[in-house]
Amino acid sequence: MPSHSPYLTPLSRTPGPRSRVLVLGAGNFGSCLADHLADSEHDVFMWSREGDLVEHFNKHHRNLRYLKDHEFPKRIQAIGPELPSSTFIKGIDVVLFAIPTEGVRVTLDKLRPSLDANNPPLLIFVNKGIETSTNQLTLEIIADTCGKDIARVAAFLSGPSFAKEIVKRQPTMVSIASLSDEHAEKATAVFHQPWFRCYTGNDPIGVELAGALKNVYAIATGIADGLGYENNTRASLITRGLAEMTRVGTAYGANPLTFLSLAGVGDLFLTCSSSSSRNYTVGHRLGKGETLEEIIRTLGSVAEGVTTAKGLHAIVAELGVEAPIATSVYDVLYGAGKNVDTAVRELMEMPPSKELDLPEQAGTPLRRLMKKLGLPVDRRLSA
Numbered sequence: 365m366p367s368h369s370p371y372l373t374p375l376s377r378t379p380g381p382r383s384r385v386l387v388l389g390a391g392n393f394g395s396c397l398a399d400h401l402a403d404s405e406h407d408v409f410m411w412s413r414e415g416d417l418v419e420h421f422n423k424h425h426r427n428l429r430y431l432k433d434h435e436f437p438k439r440i441q442a443i444g445p446e447l448p449s450s451t452f453i454k455g456i457d458v459v460l461f462a463i464p465t466e467g468v469r470v471t472l473d474k475l476r477p478s479l480d481a482n483n484p485p486l487l488i489f490v491n492k493g494i495e496t497s498t499n500q501l502t503l504e505i506i507a508d509t510c511g512k513d514i515a516r517v518a519a520f521l522s523g524p525s526f527a528k529e530i531v532k533r534q535p536t537m538v539s540i541a542s543l544s545d546e547h548a549e550k551a552t553a554v555f556h557q558p559w560f561r562c563y564t565g566n567d568p569i570g571v572e573l574a575g576a577l578k579n580v581y582a583i584a585t586g587i588a589d590g591l592g593y594e595n596n597t598r599a600s601l602i603t604r605g606l607a608e609m610t611r612v613g614t615a616y617g618a619n620p621l622t623f624l625s626l627a628g629v630g631d632l633f634l635t636c637s638s639s640s641s642r643n644y645t646v647g648h649r650l651g652k653g654e655t656l657e658e659i660i661r662t663l664g665s666v667a668e669g670v671t672t673a674k675g676l677h678a679i680v681a682e683l684g685v686e687a688p689i690a691t692s693v694y695d696v697l698y699g700a701g702k703n704v705d706t707a708v709r710e711l712m713e714m715p716p717s718k719e720l721d722l723p724e725q726a727g728t729p730l731r732r733l734m735k736k737l738g739l740p741v742d743r744r745l746s747a
């Protein structure tokens with residue numbers, strides 16, 4: 365059972381249809397969602413590439429490396445280190461990808477021969493990043509590796525959701541988006557519980573961009589906090605970060621309103637203001653004077669903002685939008701050792717500008733993607 369405070373009333377489960385779910389990844393988020401899904405009475409198989417973790421999990425119902433204090437339900441079966449066979453996958457209703465974005469393409473490539481394009485399992489992605497070698501979002505990676513039939517129905521779950529709070533059944537709310545309304549609803553039916561409310565949407569590109577970009581802005585607020593700046597500075601950075609995210613997202617073709625959703629401002633606020641965030645922590649430690657290499661070596665878990673800052677830098681250049689905070693984070697991480705204090709000063713010394721300005725030309729990357737998927741662009745475009 366989840367470990368609640370004795371003063372909180374645990375929210376009770378709503379019965380729903382039972383699915384056979386394969387969770388790929390047994391890190392903080394994969395194992396936390398496996399826990400949630402098992403508690404929602406689904407049959408859960410959790411794959412990890414780490415053989416020792418699989419063996420230990422099945423024996424002790426505990427994760428060797430992540431969420432170590434939590435006892436997991438016995439109905440989760442860990443599998444690995446090899447990916448499951450085609451026959452196994454044919455019996456699965458839902459495949460949940462809970463691995464970092466950098467691992468998605470190679471994993472999809474391996475799984476593709478097992479996926480029936482006419483009747484694929486429901487594919488749900490929770491990673492929050494941009495692939496560094498291509499600067500692509502996950503929906504674009506899916507279109508490349510699995511083709512349009514699968515990309516058109518993939519679903520994306522995102523929003524303010526620290527794994528360690530979900531395993532305590534702290535009330536949590538997330539966005540679930542897909543180009544297919546039917547599949548966004550199907551994914552919601554798998555996850556929705558009174559302690560885990562899911563809101564559906566049809567802007568997966570916006571949801572993905574919001575989830576990936578907020579990690580970069582969390583590094584920025586962490587840096588400012590680490591340097592010793594206080595509340596005004598953090599609130600300003602979050603707000604200007606939201607303006608940047610919305611500008612980049614709109615130029616990409618996302619709906620600007622998506623940035624006001626749980627996946628947008630909800631997750632931005634959470635990640636930029638809590639030391640539970642790994643991305644914020646990376647920034648905070650940079651602000652305190654540690655090197656990026658040392659921080660990554662000792663973090664023990666992925667902070668996707670570090671790689672996403674590269675992809676975002678390239679996208680901002682391609683789209684020709686203003687994103688000074690993202691540029692500063694990129695310069696600190698990768699730009700010839702730019703000093704964090706100099707980066708903050710340069711941001712503050714920029715000339716005054718309009719507060720809210722969205723790009724007039726919007727949607728080139730989305731147009732490209734929708735053409736590839738054989739879908740009409742008009743109803744998805746923001747401008």
Ligand SMILES: NC(=O)c1ccc[n+]([C@@H]2O[C@H](COP(=O)([O-])OP(=O)(O)OC[C@H]3O[C@@H](n4cnc5c(N)ncnc54)[C@H](O)[C@@H]3O)[C@@H](O)[C@H]2O)c1
Nearest residue numbers: 389390391392393394462463464467491492526527665666
């Ligand atoms: N931790 C959270 O609270 C949280 C919340 C929401 C979303 N996310 C997102 O979920 C994704 C996973 O994060 P996490 O917190 O579980 O990270 P983690 O570092 O805790 O675990 C990562 C897991 O993925 C596996 N992995 C790493 N690279 C892989 C590859 N190339 N191929 C296969 N497996 C690989 C690792 O072995 C590990 O099991 C990230 O994109 C993250 O942004 C995390």
Ligand SMILES: O=P(O)(O)OC[C@H](O)CO
Nearest residue numbers: 523524525526641642643
């Ligand atoms: O720990 P972080 O910074 O990867 O953030 C985790 C989640 O994305 C919060 O929703």
